[in-house]
Amino acid sequence: MIDAVEQLDVVKGRIAAAEREAKRPGGEVTLVAVSKTFDADAIRPVIGAGQRVFGENRVQEAQGKWPALKAEFPDVELHLIGPLQSNKAKEAVALFDVIETVDREKIAAELAKEIARQGATPRLYVQVNTGSEPQKAGIEPREAVAFVKRCREVHGLKIEGLMCIPPAEENPGPHFALLAKLAREAGVEKLSMGMSGDYELAVAFGATGVRVGSAIFGTR
Numbered sequence: 015m016i017d018a019v020e021q022l023d024v025v026k027g028r029i030a031a032a033e034r035e036a037k038r039p040g041g042e043v044t045l046v047a048v049s050k051t052f053d054a055d056a057i058r059p060v061i062g063a064g065q066r067v068f069g070e071n072r073v074q075e076a077q078g079k080w081p082a083l084k085a086e087f088p089d090v091e092l093h094l095i096g097p098l099q100s101n102k103a104k105e106a107v108a109l110f111d112v113i114e115t116v117d118r119e120k121i122a123a124e125l126a127k128e129i130a131r132q133g134a135t136p137r138l139y140v141q142v143n144t145g146s147e148p149q150k151a152g153i154e155p156r157e158a159v160a161f162v163k164r165c166r167e168v169h170g171l172k173i174e175g176l177m178c179i180p181p182a183e184e185n186p187g188p189h190f191a192l193l194a195k196l197a198r199e200a201g202v203e204k205l206s207m208g209m210s211g212d213y214e215l216a217v218a219f220g221a222t223g224v225r226v227g228s229a230i231f232g233t234r
């Protein structure tokens with residue numbers, strides 16, 4: 015069985031090396047440890063080893079394990095990295111510190127409503143479907159800059175960054191470059207890109223956060 019605490023160290027070391035290689039300041043890239051499908055007992059040692067930022071892709075699954083873990087470790091920061099249904103906006107705003115998957119008008123409107131109602135302040139990213147894949151969530155690249163603007167001006171949402179999941183079978187480099195370009199055009203600073211197979215490349219392309227699951231917790 016994979017030792018998640020050992021693997022966490024390996025991944026952190028490789029991120030640090032990628033930062034040096036890219037001549038970026040050490041510690042600039044946030045590691046989001048993706049704990050989807052793993053239960054609280056698998057996650058707790060990783061928190062014990064010092065990891066504080068985690069990602070989950072389903073609201074309902076996260077609700078089953080994170081309220082108790084957050085009570086135990088109040089400084090944990092939880093990111094929603096999976097598609098958000100508008101009927102789950104209330105729960106998402108209540109549980110997550112960062113919602114990375116804002117990708118359409120209806121979600122933006124629901125989030126704005128819940129943020130006002132709950133007085134919560136989740137940080138928000140817009141997900142971009144850089145490969146224009148029909149089955150994948152995310153706004154089309156050509157609409158992304160205007161959508162960020164509408165989130166701000168129409169819905170009063172403060173968008174901090176962009177997120178993408180490149181097509182599985184393609185070289186991710188051009189997708190990371192596109193996301194970085196769109197972020198500059200939209201005037202946002204955070205870039206969530208890179209997973210177990212390509213996080214070092216993402217660091218080279220300017221990722222500020224990488225989402226790594228199986229390289230830490232093992233295969234799902």
Ligand SMILES: *Cc1c(COP(=O)(O)O)cnc(C)c1O
Pocket residue numbers: 048050071095096179209210211225226227228229
């Ligand atoms: C599962 C998931 C990850 C992590 O994937 P790994 O290949 O296991 O590192 C990253 N981002 C998103 C959006 C995911 O759903």
